[in-house]
Amino acid sequence: MPSRTPSSAPLPRPRWAAEVGRRLALPTAALLLAVAVLAGCDEAGAPAPGADEADALAATLADLDGVAAATAVETAPTAGDEDRVRSSVDVQVDVRTAAADATGFGAVATAVAAELPATRRVAARIWQEARPGVPALAVELTGAGDRGAGTLGLAADVAAVPGLTGLQVRADAVSASVADAASFPALAATVRAARVPTALLTAGESRVSTVLPPRVLDARLAGLVARVDRWPGVASQFVESQGTDEVWLRVQVAGDDTVTDLAAALTGSAWPADGPVVHAVVSSAFRSEAGVVGRPEPAVPEPAAPAGGAPPLGAASPWPDDPAAPACTGADLDVTLGGSDAALGHRYLLLTATNTSGAPCAVQGRPEITFVRASGTPVPDVETGTPTGTPDPARYVVPVGARLHAPLTWLAMSTALDPDVTEVLRVTAVPGAEPDEVPVDRGGLDVLAGAAVEIGAWEPAPAGWTTDGTG
Numbered sequence: 001m002p003s004r005t006p007s008s009a010p011l012p013r014p015r016w017a018a019e020v021g022r023r024l025a026l027p028t029a030a031l032l033l034a035v036a037v038l039a040g041c042d043e044a045g046a047p048a049p050g051a052d053e054a055d056a057l058a059a060t061l062a063d064l065d066g067v068a069a070a071t072a073v074e075t076a077p078t079a080g081d082e083d084r085v086r087s088s089v090d091v092q093v094d095v096r097t098a099a100a101d102a103t104g105f106g107a108v109a110t111a112v113a114a115e116l117p118a119t120r121r122v123a124a125r126i127w128q129e130a131r132p133g134v135p136a137l138a139v140e141l142t143g144a145g146d147r148g149a150g151t152l153g154l155a156a157d158v159a160a161v162p163g164l165t166g167l168q169v170r171a172d173a174v175s176a177s178v179a180d181a182a183s184f185p186a187l188a189a190t191v192r193a194a195r196v197p198t199a200l201l202t203a204g205e206s207r208v209s210t211v212l213p214p215r216v217l218d219a220r221l222a223g224l225v226a227r228v229d230r231w232p233g234v235a236s237q238f239v240e241s242q243g244t245d246e247v248w249l250r251v252q253v254a255g256d257d258t259v260t261d262l263a264a265a266l267t268g269s270a271w272p273a274d275g276p277v278v279h280a281v282v283s284s285a286f287r288s289e290a291g292v293v294g295r296p297e298p299a300v301p302e303p304a305a306p307a308g309g310a311p312p313l314g315a316a317s318p319w320p321d322d323p324a325a326p327a328c329t330g331a332d333l334d335v336t337l338g339g340s341d342a343a344l345g346h347r348y349l350l351l352t353a354t355n356t357s358g359a360p361c362a363v364q365g366r367p368e369i370t371f372v373r374a375s376g377t378p379v380p381d382v383e384t385g386t387p388t389g390t391p392d393p394a395r396y397v398v399p400v401g402a403r404l405h406a407p408l409t410w411l412a413m414s415t416a417l418d419p420d421v422t423e424v425l426r427v428t429a430v431p432g433a434e435p436d437e438v439p440v441d442r443g444g445l446d447v448l449a450g451a452a453v454e455i456g457a458w459e460p461a462p463a464g465w466t467t468d469g470t471g
Contacts, residue, residue, distance in 0.1 A: 018140025054091045054374040057122075060115055061095055066108040068098040068101060089142075093124040101161040109152055114144030135159065140170035156195050161187045174214075175200040181208050181229035188222035205230065210239040216247060220275045224293065225249070229263075233258035240279040246277040249293070255387055256287045267291035285452040286385035318460050319360075325397045328361035335367075337404055337425070338440050342412065347446065349408040351438070353429050353458060363430060364395040366457045367406050370435070371447045379422055383452045393457035407456040413446040414430045423449040429458075 003431040005334075054072035061070035072093045095112050099105040109126045116122055120142045127138035139146040139155050155169045158176050163183035168175040173196055178187050181203040191199045192214045193360040199217060201210045208225055210217070216364040228237055228251060236249045249266075253259055270292025271278075339349030351367060366386065398404060415421060421444035426435045448454060 016081075029186040040135050052326055054093075057091075057093065057115065057117070061093065061112055063233065064108065064115070066097050066099050067112075068096055068106055069096045070094065077376075088369060089123045090121045091123075093122065095124060095126045095350070097343055098128050098129060099134070100131070101134055101237050102137060103136075106152065106156055106159070109139055109141075109155070113141060113143065113148045113152065116141075116148070118143045121323075135164045137167040138168040140168075150195075152166045154196075157190050157193075158187070161190055170196075172196055173198045173200065178204075180204050184226050186209055188217040189219060192217045206236065207234075208237045208239070212239060212241050212247070213245075216241055216245055216276060218276065220272065221247060221278065224257050224278065228262070230265075231258075231262055234262070246279065249278050251280065251282045253282060253284050256284050258282075259284050259287045259289050263289035263291060266293050268296045269294055271295075275276050284385065285383045293361040317400055319397055319402065322360060322362075322397050325362045328355065328357075328363050328398065328430055330429060330436070332357040332361050333363075333404075333429045335413070335427050335429050335438055337440065347408075347410050347412055351406045351408065351425070351427060351447040352461065353401055353404045353406075355400055358400060360397050360399050361402060362395055362397045363458050365393045365430065366455050367430075368428040369453070369455060370410075370426040371422045371451075371453075372447070373420040374423045374444060375414075375420050377420075378426075379449055379451065381445065381450045384455050385452070386454065386456070394459070396460060398460075403461040404458040404460045407454075407457050409454040410447060412453055413448045413451060415446050415448075419448050421445060 013234070024155045046163060051074060054074060058070045058072040061067055061072075068260070069412070070093065072091055076087055093112075093116070095108075097105055097108040098116065099108055105126075105128050112124055112126055116124055125138065126138050128134060128136060130136070137155070137159065139151055141151045151169050151171060155167060156169050156280040158164065158174065161176075161178065163180055164176065164187070165179050166175075166177040168465065174191055174194055176187055176191065176199075178184060179230065184203045187201055187203070188199075191201065194214050199210065199212055199214045199215060201212075201217075202208060208229060210225075224315045225237060225239060228234060228249070231253075233253045233255050234251060235254055236252045240248050240250075242248065251262065253262060260280050263280065266280045266282070275294070279290065280293050281288060282354045283289075332355055333353040335354045336354070337353050338352045340350070341348040351369075353367075355361060369380055373379055396404065421438050422443075423444045425438040425440065427438050428435045
């Protein structure tokens with residue numbers, strides 16, 4: 001099908017802002033004219049443009065003001081290319097603009113749309129070359145129907161959002177990013193009007209990421225996302241729907257206390273009855289709590305004491321209590337490595353601490369551990385925390401010769417490329433103690449850079465338990 005000869009009448013520009021942050025709406029007559037020129041006739045049954053016509057189209061586009069480069073490639077699969085998914089697009093045009101700002105980009109995109117043959121068999125990808133101060137802009141459109149005009153209009157609207165850093169718009173999705181989550185509500189409000197199935201929006205270098213139908217992104221949800229971003233300890237949010245109008249808000253935080261506090265704030269916050277149902281999941285490296293925003297979890301009664309009056313597990317010591325017993329010092333405790341195990345991708349290790357002093361002393365808390373590699377350097381970026389659901393550490397008065405133990409758990413990590421594995425645990429058994437250097441046997445531990453290790457509290461070792469874990 002021959003390329004369209006450029007019209008002598010200029011194509012009215014769509015709603016590109018006179019400057020980023022300010023929009024200019026097209027007059028109704030101009031918008032109708034733009035749609036008419038872009039639509040033409042959708043000749044779905046017409047033969048695909050040939051290679052010569054594709055080259056001629058690319059040459060025409062390359063001559064447009066503001067175009068840095070243009071190429072047109074036939075995309076029809078060759079004989080025997082059975083694995084390739086057939087598409088209605090036969091010629092793909094790539095246009096790189098050299099526009100100085102979003103307004104210039106819009107003008108170039110409009111001019112390119114006017115030159116496309118009036119068929120959905122030819123598609124154009126128009127994108128902005130990297131330029132300081134200009135968002136990473138891109139649109140995909142065809143010359144068929146009114147999709148070109150609609151895509152350009154949507155791109156113009158979103159480009160006017162303050163703080164925009166990137167934008168890609170096509171007929172079935174819009175992807176956009178803003179520099180800060182404070183701008184997320186404005187971005188969501190603009191995209192919400194889009195008649196596309198999916199919105200992929202990010203804020204603050206992916207501190208916030210969403211994959212949602214635009215209809216779900218109302219002001220209440222967008223405002224909630226912005227407020228959560230300001231909560232101390234929040235590292236990232238991911239917001240998605242799963243084929244319904246209900247929303248899943250997944251928040252990653254630093255610190256177990258943050259999990260509890262934020263989950264309680266979300267489930268206990270005021271939330272309109274007609275607002276979207278938001279399932280919130282707040283997680284740290286070691287703990288996760290879930291609930292529905294605006295719906296406090298029902299109170300869970302405390303478990304009854306076991307028969308015979310025995311205290312709940314973990315609340316009492318098997319050793320005589322002595323409130324006057326002094327706290328154990330580092331010199332009072334001999335720290336060694338206990339048994340280890342592995343199952344279902346997890347690793348388990350026990351530390352032991354034996355009271356080698358001449359008198360009972362008290363311990364309450366968890367050991368602090370630095371993991372040292374075979375090279376003698378600390379393993380970088382290891383996050384340590386407490387196992388999910390564990391109670392606060394209890395106080396134990398340790399008799400002379402008695403043992404405590406503390407469990408360690410982590411996910412198995414690959415050693416296929418012979419990494420610098422952990423060969424020494426540098427253990428501070430109690431606050432103020434000098435660290436003990438505890439060597440690791442049997443080729444080291446797969447605690448590598450970026451590991452997350454759960455460290456349990458010191459507690460009495462079971463009767464008959466031995467240091468090799470076989471008792």
